[in-house]
Amino acid sequence: MSKIPALDNYRLLGNSGLAVSPLCLGTMTFGTEWGFGGDRENSRKLFEVYTEAGGNFLDTAINYNKGTSEEYLGEFVKGSRERYVIATKFTFGTREGDPNSGGNHRKNIIQSVDESLKRLGLEYIDLYWLHVWEYRTPVEELMRAIDDLVRMGKILYFGFSDTPAWVVSRANAVAELRGWTPAVAVQMEHSLIERTYEAEMLTMARHLNIAVTPWSPLGAGVLTGKYLGNEEGEGEGTRSGAVNRSGKLNERNTAIVQAVVDMAQQCGKSPAQVALNWLLCQPGVTAPIIGARTPEQLSDNLGSCGWRLDDEQLAKLNEVSAVDQPFPHSFIHNPRVQAAISAQTNVESRLPE
Numbered sequence: 001m002s003k004i005p006a007l008d009n010y011r012l013l014g015n016s017g018l019a020v021s022p023l024c025l026g027t028m029t030f031g032t033e034w035g036f037g038g039d040r041e042n043s044r045k046l047f048e049v050y051t052e053a054g055g056n057f058l059d060t061a062i063n064y065n066k067g068t069s070e071e072y073l074g075e076f077v078k079g080s081r082e083r084y085v086i087a088t089k090f091t092f093g094t095r096e097g098d099p100n101s102g103g104n105h106r107k108n109i110i111q112s113v114d115e116s117l118k119r120l121g122l123e124y125i126d127l128y129w130l131h132v133w134e135y136r137t138p139v140e141e142l143m144r145a146i147d148d149l150v151r152m153g154k155i156l157y158f159g160f161s162d163t164p165a166w167v168v169s170r171a172n173a174v175a176e177l178r179g180w181t182p183a184v185a186v187q188m189e190h191s192l193i194e195r196t197y198e199a200e201m202l203t204m205a206r207h208l209n210i211a212v213t214p215w216s217p218l219g220a221g222v223l224t225g226k227y228l229g230n231e232e233g234e235g236e237g238t239r240s241g242a243v244n245r246s247g248k249l250n251e252r253n254t255a256i257v258q259a260v261v262d263m264a265q266q267c268g269k270s271p272a273q274v275a276l277n278w279l280l281c282q283p284g285v286t287a288p289i290i291g292a293r294t295p296e297q298l299s300d301n302l303g304s305c306g307w308r309l310d311d312e313q314l315a316k317l318n319e320v321s322a323v324d325q326p327f328p329h330s331f332i333h334n335p336r337v338q339a340a341i342s343a344q345t346n347v348e349s350r351l352p353e
Contacts, residue, residue, distance in 0.1 A: 013157065019085075020085050023055065026060075040072060049295045070119040075121070085126045086125060090109055091131035104130055105136070127157045131161050133160070133163035160186050168201075172208065183210065186205055187214070189215055190279065192223060193248060194219060195323045214279060222257060224271050225257055225271040228261065255320055259320045270300050276301060278317050
């Protein structure tokens with residue numbers, strides 16, 4: 001099998017011609033307002049480690065560290081902005097007590113993009129994410145507003161984060177029908193310990209050629225192995241205090257982490273590198289979003305590129321992390337159902353599963 005691309009061997013972002021690195025640098029740790037992360041100097045070092053390795057894909061959001069993340073990122077790219085693919089997000093409220101300072105409606109989209117552009121010091125945003133689907137705004141209102149921003153030159157591409165697959169599919173169908181700008185990427189939590197979205201979202205993305213950029217690819221740090229034997233989830237890390245409360249330290253996940261740690265020892269790699277490499281090997285995954293507190297952590301994560309787990313290793317990790325498929329996928333993929341559909345013959349599918 002071919003190797004995973006190095007950081008400066010780029011991938012196309014879904015059904016677009018935009019080239020991005022196979023790992024995206026998440027900048028939630030740029031700033032200290034949320035009680036974790038780093039100051040300007042530390043954040044700049046993270047930026048430099050990533051970009052000097054050839055990385056060009058940077059992800060932030062309007063609300064990260066109360067806007068500091070966008071401010072730092074804009075400062076760091078100044079003078080070489082054209083080199084980078086800069087993504088930010090809207091949805092979360094920015095003014096307490098004002099319901100229209102959040103959401104996915106036209107008013108918040110317009111005011112959010114202007115605020116982000118001002119903080120970033122940019123004339124346009126490469127990839128604009130809807131951060132979370134809120135079940136309030138009509139799809140038609142959202143997609144028309146996004147198309148208006150593209151026509152105004154304020155954004156170039158659009159994507160959905162934390163949104164059901166049926167919404168993404170319907171939104172793109174509406175956009176295609178009306179000649180509006182479709183989404184080219186989706187962002188969801190995805191890792192060896194979080195695979196529940198694969199049946200719907202990942203399958204949809206593969207069929208429609210939509211890029212997948214997973215967040216929390218190390219399961220809030222659990223897949224680094226640092227919490228093995230630590231039932232309280234205590235230790236260093238951006239979210240260490242919330243690890244146990246989020247339910248990630250359970251019997252299933254402990255078995256997965258142990259398998260990752262054992263495989264890392266066999267490969268001469270770190271557990272984080274093994275977990276990220278598994279994700280990079282998944283069909284349809286374009287660029288996992290990695291975050292770090294220190295340059296050393298980031299450098300270790302970047303070491304997940306340039307090599308590839310073999311078929312046997314991938315099979316072992318797939319087996320230990322497997323999740324039950326929800327209905328109707330469990331029914332559709334039942335061998336007896338498939339045999340009945342094809343009248344007891346073998347018929348090769350044209351499309352990925």
